[in-house]
Amino acid sequence: MATQETHIVDDVCVVALAGEIDMSTADDVEQWLAEAIRATSLKRLHADLSSVEFLDSSGLRALLRSKEAAVEAQVDFAVTNFSPRIERVLRTVGLYDYLTSEQAA
């Protein structure tokens, strides 16, 4: 189960995700982020993971593809507010800097 909520904070479009990002929800998450990237007129987009309890390889893949889509759309994309468990996932896969920094690779 995953849900999303989009709101604006200053000049950042924030997509707050909640629940689990795994095999069953990864496609939805990717779609939500893709839509947000397309629709926003802002130049910065954050995926707020404070309410995300679980992230596996499919979830990671969704985040990676979102980052690629953002780079193509010239939107700065970063994930924020993740739990220690999710931080560990990002560090293990060696993509912590890539995903948490707004810059492209």
Added chain:
Amino acid sequence: MPSPDGTGRPIPAFATQLLAALGRYTGTWVSAVVDRDDGRGPTTIATAGRPATVSGKPVAETPLALTVPWTGVLRMPATGPAGAQPDATGTGAAAADATGTDPAGTDPTGADATRADAAGTGTGGIDTSAPVRLTAQRLATALEYERLRQADLRRQSWLTYLLEVGDLLAHSIDTQLTEALIPRLVVPRLVEWCALYTLDGKGVPRIATVAHTDEAAAANMLSPQHAFGKRLNSRQMLDTVLDATGAVVTGVPDCLVIPMRAHGQRVGALALGGPGIADAESVSIAEEVARRGAAALDNARVHDERRHISHTLQQALLPPTLPVVAGLGIGTSYLPAGQYNQVGGDMYDLITLPGGDCVAVIGDVAGKGVQAATVTGIVREVLRVLLIEGKPVTEALDALNETIRSRCQRYCTMALAHVQAPTVGDALPVTVYLAGHDQPVLVRRHGEVQPVGVWGTALGVLPRVHCVPETVLLRPGDSLIMFTDGVTERRDGDEFFGLEGVCESAAQLAAHPADVIAQGLATLALDYAAEEPRDDITIVALRNDARPAA
């Protein structure tokens, strides 16, 4: 009980009442004889009075207007100068004389004049007088109703049967099971025997399965020595199986052959035999079964092919045999998850370098299915080539990163352990390289456990991978356990097996042989939860098999 005349009375009771009224009117016995084409021939369904059994007395028959194949007549004594009316009203009235007058005056309707008419032609021919005609019509209507009702019930029953057949076949995706099932769907319910013909790879028909109400006869159907078997395998029969475009009755033996087609392709034929096989209703039902059977066979075949492809692919992703390296125990456990026809994204390999060193590799391509498997295959082969060529591991990882990045939509995590020649004291130096993969676990002979390796960049995402090698010493009896996230992410509700689970299990399995460690860890991960694993589980264990000193 059905109510053929809408009054709730079954046919025989209704007919008896009807005939009794007519009989009182004519002062004779009356009977109704009907042939329902059910194999029993003409049957008396109702009688009023005692029909004369003495032969020679002429009997008049009035046909009942029934739909073929049903036929029926009303029978009563022919009236006329030659015949005396036998007593048959059952009311004790004396036999009327030739003119039909009732001397005892038991006729309540007082219709003597009409009865005189009822005498008819008096030659034993058809009595067309009004009451008899009306009775015949009334009875025929009631019988027609019964016939239609029976046909309707039968049709409903066959529809239910076909639904059950469809249901059974829909659940069968195994070719052998489907072939065994099909003849049993029609024997004995529809026919006496059935042979299912299928076409082999070259399009040659052969009998796949048979069924017969008589078990012994079933064996004869398959026996090339027996007449039955010979006829079923005759040139003529096989030609019919191949060429028939619709249901056809052949005489060799007397049977119905129905071609089976799916997606416009012939998949076989059904041969059916038994009484009544040629009647329209049976043929129609049999064709329906054949149609469903063909679809099921085709489906099962597609499943078989897919399973074969998956199996072949999967096998291609595994090392054909584990290398034998002196002093190094190697154990693996490979459990792809998902349906039997889904390939996984996990891989492992054991590569022998030119100098004799062994490199153990474990990898995980994100996702499942054929696409993931393709990437897995590429990764495995490219890595192997590069390492055997003598490329250092870090360079090989760079090259792999480029390959995946440029060609695939997926990323791949990988862990490698380069086992080098033993040093002083039989310790094996092992250099661990991590590319996006979690740390393997080093378990000492006495049970201490520690994760080893420096986290690196996953392959296929960034232009450059960052990978820092770390070397550890595997002393005699020590093991290094590599695993994919199918193990750590094994889940029971909100709890995960996790790295903690791996470390605890490793401690329990310390000092055991490498294959025991690999299998043991896999079992512990599997047993952690009741449900089927959602992700592939892959484990490679390396153990220093040198005997510990003291």
